[in-house]
Amino acid sequence: MPTLPFPLPEPPTLYAPLPELAEVQRDSAVSLVSTADGGVAYLVTRYQDVRTVLVDPRFSRAAAARSQDAAADFGLGALATESMAGMDPPEHTRLRKLVVRAFTARRVEELRPRAAQIVGELIDGLLALPQPADLVENFSLALPVQVICELLGVPADDRHRFHAWSDTLMGGPGSDPAVMGAALQAMGEYFGGLIYAKRAAPGDDLMSALIAARDEQDKLSEEELVRMCVGILIGGHETTANQINMILLTLRRYPEERDRLLKDPSLIAGAVEELMRFVQLGAGATSLPRVTTEEVVLGGVTIPAGSVVLPAVAIANRDPQLYGDRHDDLDVARPDVSHLSFGAGVHHCLGAQLARMELQEALRGLLTRLPGLQVAVPDEELRFKQGMIVRSVEALPVTW
Template sequence: MENIKAIYQSNFKENVYPFYTHLRANDPIFAMSQEPNHTTWVITKHEHVKEMLKSKSFIKDQRKLFSNNQSHEKQDNGEINIFQNMMLDVDPPDHTRLRKLVQPYFNPKTIKELKPRIIEIADELLDQASEKQGPVDLIDEFAFPLPIIVISELLGIPSEDRNKFRKWSNTIVAASDEFEPDFMEDVQAFTNYLTDLFERRRKSPENDFISSLLQAEEDGEQLNRDELYSMVVLLIIAGHETTVNLIANTMYALFEHPDQLEKLKTDTKLTATAIEEGLRYYSPVDFTTARWSEDDMEFHGKTIKRGDLVLASLASANRDEEKFEAPDTFDITRKPNPHVAFGYGIHFCLGAPLARLEGEIALRKLMERFPNISMVENQTSSPWRPVFLLRGLEGLKVTIV
């Protein structure tokens, strides 16, 4: 519907939560757009979202439904497709195989071993930020570099190349709304970079994740070429983009609620529950990526046709008054907190333990190092990036002295 598109292009991110409240009460399975042979649905209630994400009737691989893979038409003009067979967009058994391949790198035990290094990186970044004169952008100086350094070191990406991924990932994430003019140029640059990096690692393997993936590819059945590229692209983007939002959004919510910020300063042991509340209150991922109905079906009173696109609003589910007491209240002591910010079912976010750890360390270090940290007022009339799938800030200027 054109009116929905217009809302997104104006101030939808600022006013979305009352809209979700209205949908949950009046039209929880919402037909966001309707074409002659296709409807896009948005699911907004917590229990419905969980049911949809767990259901085998909603599939990720649209090639099972459409002979012409239209959503990738603009990308399929090169020999290597970095989006082909991405773990995020396939169903079992391919999803099971790919997830099993990377799971050892993201299990809680492995992630816990990264804690000393993450603390070290956080301290180094805050040392650098403290040397700057005047207000600093917390995203540029801290929330962005922290997770990109961590995932780069895990993958084995040279330190001098990390900042290249910010532009590339921003372009790719923005393409969830519409293709930017430089989309293909950035995709090609990303592909060329990975091709060169893979060649270097094949010649000289190191003790990193990319070297392990290359070995899996050479072993034959576990990983093919396009899956290799897609896996690394997914881990780079998902491994930092959403964590940037988690850290910055949670700090923004704390600044909006001074009583909660003061509570956290007084007791930094609350960082774990503060991060969970940040995940719920300003969910870093607003919508799940696309799923399609494999057959005609009835879903809570709505007829969903084969091939209809279905999205779950994690942001809406996390403010559902039927699941959360005072859902629009930001409470860093909230327990229990059964949010679905990391999704649900077999596609539950693989990087959740890492994101949680990075978020907790980030908040604790900020409170310890800069107990008088405050947000610069009137930074912008529209703080949120106009990206459909994600909720992230354009910037976050703070005073740290």
């Protein structure tokens, strides 16, 4: 069984996974990774096997949250260990039921006109700026922040405060647990103040509904209430903002696919799925670790109980067994796209429908109103925030 070092090295390009991952995917259903201090985990790279890790309850998030090795060596940070991301059913199910109605496909479609309006307003603001202008500050971060803040009931004017904490909590392997813990505490105190104000003057928002579930129905504790608000706010803007940036960089890399979308905007909904499959959003190669609760045979490999298992979603999304010779091609008109970028099973991303809608509206707005939009700096001059689990560009200068 092949063994790779962890953390895995940065790939030579932003637009494809590490070549060694394609090699181990071809040669073995499961491989090993090892850290400098002796930590060992099982790396899973093939689509169907990764999906099994995500949906099979024998691969436990809660056990990973309790494992010091999984947390310290393989990147299960403070947010994951202290939120629904670090829970298994039935605790996970109990909390998810409280919020899932806010993120159904029907509810998200009701939000689409407002999201489109925000996109239009942000583009108006962008057009009033001198060129080049920073797309991160003026569009890609502002859009999901405003949408999730309105949904949750958080003042969007506080964006600069909570985004700094969010960056810290999205830290990857090697992040200082004390720093992450301090950020979680600061954000918890921030939400404690908002919850206090909402109790006095509830609104028509998700936070007020959660407070009612806490105070009137006793369905969650005060600590769970705070942590749930923290998780929803971070999950509702951080990845979507960075996905917008990476989509634009990817379309610059593949101008013929961008031209197809410019000529036929009806392709946008399907293109978002293909871009979710193709874009290398994660700064690392794997998603959150699991720990086996019993011995499991996966792809013919026996994984002992208590083992850390790393699902490599980015390379699984390009599995030749699923896509044949075109697994590394970007095709915005590809039919029946399958990907695991939102996870699967009980931990399938709560806000997947919301993220899809925002990405569709963002791409539609930028392509139709700014057809000449161009990133104004080459890849080598882009500056990415260090130590985060997603590729987060500090600024994205654009012209139009």
